[in-house]
Structure formats: C-alpha cells, structure tokens
Amino acid sequence: xxxxxxxxxxxxxxxxxxxxxxxIQRDLAARAxxxxxxxxxxxxxxxxxxxxxxxxxxxxxxxxGGFALGHxxxxxxxxxxxxxxxxxxxxxxxxxxxxxxxxxxAPSGSxxxxxxxxxxxxxxxxxDWGEAPDPPGSWVAR
Numbered sequence: 359x360x361x362x363x364x365x366x367x368x369x370x371x372x373x374x375x376x377x378x379x380x381x382i383q384r385d386l387a388a389r390a391x392x393x394x395x396x397x398x399x400x401x402x403x404x405x406x407x408x409x410x411x412x413x414x415x416x417x418x419x420x421x422x423g424g425f426a427l428g429h430x431x432x433x434x435x436x437x438x439x440x441x442x443x444x445x446x447x448x449x450x451x452x453x454x455x456x457x458x459x460x461x462x463x464a465p466s467g468s469x470x471x472x473x474x475x476x477x478x479x480x481x482x483x484x485x486d487w488g489e490a491p492d493p494p495g496s497w498v499a500r
Contacts, residue, residue: 368440369403372415375433376401379422389418406441409450416457420464430461 399405425433438452
C-alpha cells in the first residue's frame with residue numbers, strides 16, 4: 359500500500375486559501391492585480407498563472423489572510439511548487455528574499471478581510487424590519 363501523500367493541485371490550494379480570506383473572486387483578483395477571468399480560470403483548473411501573476415496572487419492572499427498564521431512561507435511555497443509541477447513552462451524559482459520582504463511588510467497577525475460592523479449594530483439591523491411585509495405563510499389567520 360502506497361502511503362505517500364500526493365501533493366495538492368494548484369486549483370485545490372487556491373480554493374482553500376481564498377476560502378480562508380472570505381473574499382469573492384473579484385476581490386481577490388483586484389488584490390492580486392489580475393483579471394477576474396484569470397482567477398476564475400485558475401480555480402476551474404483551466405489555466406495556471408505565470409511567475410509574475412503568481413507573485414501577485416501570493417501577495418494578495420498574504421494581505422487578505424489567506425495563509426495559515428505562522429505557515430505563510432510554507433503555504434506560499436506550496437502554491438509555487440504546485441504551479442511548477444503542473445505547468446511545464448514554469449521555470450522561475452521561488453524567491454525566498456521576495457517573500458521575506460513581503461512578510462516583513464505584512465501587518466502582524468494578518469487576518470482575513472472582515473466586515474468591521476459592530477455585532478450590536480448588525481443585530482439591530484437584523485431586527486429592524488420597519489414597514490416590511492410579512493413573508494407568505496408566516497402568519498396564521500385567527
């Protein structure tokens with residue numbers, strides 16, 4: 359029985375990392391300075407990023423909290439390695455100095471992008487329906 363773990367695909371890694379951020383594809387594309395179509399194609403497994411676009415993607419994921427805290431270097435390298443193994447024309451090496459500089463610039467404890475609405479305000483908005491009509495079937499005639 360082969361117990362060797364197969365490396366995750368780029369597509370799978372990207373979906374997991376974007377999921378951590380809570381960003382929609384359009385927002386990740388903006389952070390990575392790529393088109394929405396690029397992110398869609400990467401997640402669908404249709405295309406793979408070039409080295410330049412992969413750097414932008416890693417930067418965007420780092421800024422949005424897409425990597426597990428304390429594992430940013432390992433997970434960024436994992437993305438890079440996945441592209442290298444899946445794209446025969448990808449020959450650029452992972453740049454440790456570039457990532458170290460990015461990590462140094464990142465705010466400590468980078469967290470996923472979140473709505474900064476206070477919980478009490480969110481709860482109040484959820485309760486205040488004003489003049490909204492009742493949905494069908496929500497009341498019983500007496």
